[in-house]
Amino acid sequence: MEYLHLEVKKIIKETEDAVSIHFKQPEDKKIEYKSGQFFTFIFDINGKEERRAYSLCSSPYVDADLAVAVKRVNKGLISNHINSNIKEGDTIKALAPTGAFTFVPDETKERHIILLGGGSGITPLFSILKTTLEKEQKSKITLVYANQSKKSTIFAQQIEDIQSKNKDRVNVLHYLDEENVGKKKLLGLKKQKPFLTKAKLKEMLAPLNLKVNDPVEFYICGPSGMMKVAEDTLLSLSFPSSIIKKESFVSLETPKSKSKTKNKVEEGEPKKVKVKYLGQEYDFDVKPGVPILQTALDSGVDLPFSCQSGLCTACMGKLIQGKIDMRMNLALTDQEVDQGLILTCVGHPMSDDVVIEIE
Numbered sequence: 001m002e003y004l005h006l007e008v009k010k011i012i013k014e015t016e017d018a019v020s021i022h023f024k025q026p027e028d029k030k031i032e033y034k035s036g037q038f039f040t041f042i043f044d045i046n047g048k049e050e051r052r053a054y055s056l057c058s059s060p061y062v063d064a065d066l067a068v069a070v071k072r073v074n075k076g077l078i079s080n081h082i083n084s085n086i087k088e089g090d091t092i093k094a095l096a097p098t099g100a101f102t103f104v105p106d107e108t109k110e111r112h113i114i115l116l117g118g119g120s121g122i123t124p125l126f127s128i129l130k131t132t133l134e135k136e137q138k139s140k141i142t143l144v145y146a147n148q149s150k151k152s153t154i155f156a157q158q159i160e161d162i163q164s165k166n167k168d169r170v171n172v173l174h175y176l177d178e179e180n181v182g183k184k185k186l187l188g189l190k191k192q193k194p195f196l197t198k199a200k201l202k203e204m205l206a207p208l209n210l211k212v213n214d215p216v217e218f219y220i221c222g223p224s225g226m227m228k229v230a231e232d233t234l235l236s237l238s239f240p241s242s243i244i245k246k247e248s249f250v251s252l253e254t255p256k257s258k259s260k261t262k263n264k265v266e267e268g269e270p271k272k273v274k275v276k277y278l279g280q281e282y283d284f285d286v287k288p289g290v291p292i293l294q295t296a297l298d299s300g301v302d303l304p305f306s307c308q309s310g311l312c313t314a315c316m317g318k319l320i321q322g323k324i325d326m327r328m329n330l331a332l333t334d335q336e337v338d339q340g341l342i343l344t345c346v347g348h349p350m351s352d353d354v355v356i357e358i359e
């Protein structure tokens, strides 16, 4: 597998607990990506390999450099390592940008792109915002952006600048928890956190006067609770799930709770799996309870992966033959699963003739 070695050109402290990291585009071989995609960073921490996904916040059509923004997670190993230790001139090992949460501009389209983000979830949305603005002159953009406070809002100034220069096309609606603490208390809801609710989001979207048949597309990325509120709100407004795209950074669910297959095989004989990757064919005997990716890695086969928890699609493959049980899938849509796409990190063979192709 080919790895990237990204050279850190600049680091900007965006908020108290988040930095953006800007990388040089290699002169010899430009790194191609789509708005919404992510890098997988690979670190060696105390002799152990650690991989984490970070969405590009730069736009391939607007920004000369590549950039990500990383927010500290409480007790998080890599987010704190990046915020505390990475400096200009460092090199970060990475996998090429990937991911299915993409926005591909079409200059002929006249649509309304609605971005619903929270916290560090702004990163892929910021790239989509810049790309839409640059490449779809007839399209409008609305960003609904939830944060704890004004101070913790990543890219606050840049977003304000973009909005004030493009008032007719860009509409930004901020939701700040700090502004809603008092209100909840007044309503006697002391125990409730001041987070965005379905009712509040409906109220924020109402002036947009959106109609179900409008050429509108939604992109959601943020903390799990906020993402659920956003998706539930849109579905309750009768928007079809086919126009709602989501990217989850974290999962609060345990892998088993998402299984769609009832008769799981945890005991019994290993099953045969063939993986076709980069012109090679690999055969594995996959033991019950062990994901296909883990079996491959344990055998020394370097397949692509990032989150290892069914969130990101870095390990995605196409099922050519046989049956697979995905114990957790927060990344692929039902339509993609119907087309045969699978995640090897949470995929377990359910038949003895599985063949998977990874691009």
Ligand SMILES: Cc1cc2nc3c(=O)[nH]c(=O)nc-3n(C[C@H](O)[C@H](O)[C@H](O)COP(=O)(O)OP(=O)(O)OC[C@H]3O[C@@H](n4cnc5c(N)ncnc54)[C@H](O)[C@@H]3O)c2cc1C
Residues within 6 Å of the ligand: 038, 052, 053, 054, 055, 056, 068, 069, 070, 071, 072, 073, 074, 075, 076, 077, 078, 079, 080, 099, 120, 123, 124, 247, 248, 249, 250, 307, 311, 312
């Ligand atoms: C597709 C994808 C794109 C991503 N893009 C970005 C990005 O652009 N910017 C960014 O800052 N992060 C992004 N993330 C999250 C990132 O990959 C890491 O998960 C995050 O930085 C935490 O890693 P850590 O090593 O610090 O925490 P860990 O040491 O892995 O985890 C520590 C604890 O924090 C919990 N946790 C992990 N992540 C989060 C989170 N995001 N919020 C709350 N709790 C969490 C874990 O469950 C664990 O209990 C993305 C994740 C995915 C899957």
Ligand code: FES
Residues within 6 Å of the ligand: 304, 305, 306, 307, 308, 309, 310, 311, 312, 313, 314, 315, 316, 331, 343, 344, 345, 346
């Ligand atoms: S490695 Fe992220 S979905 Fe499999």
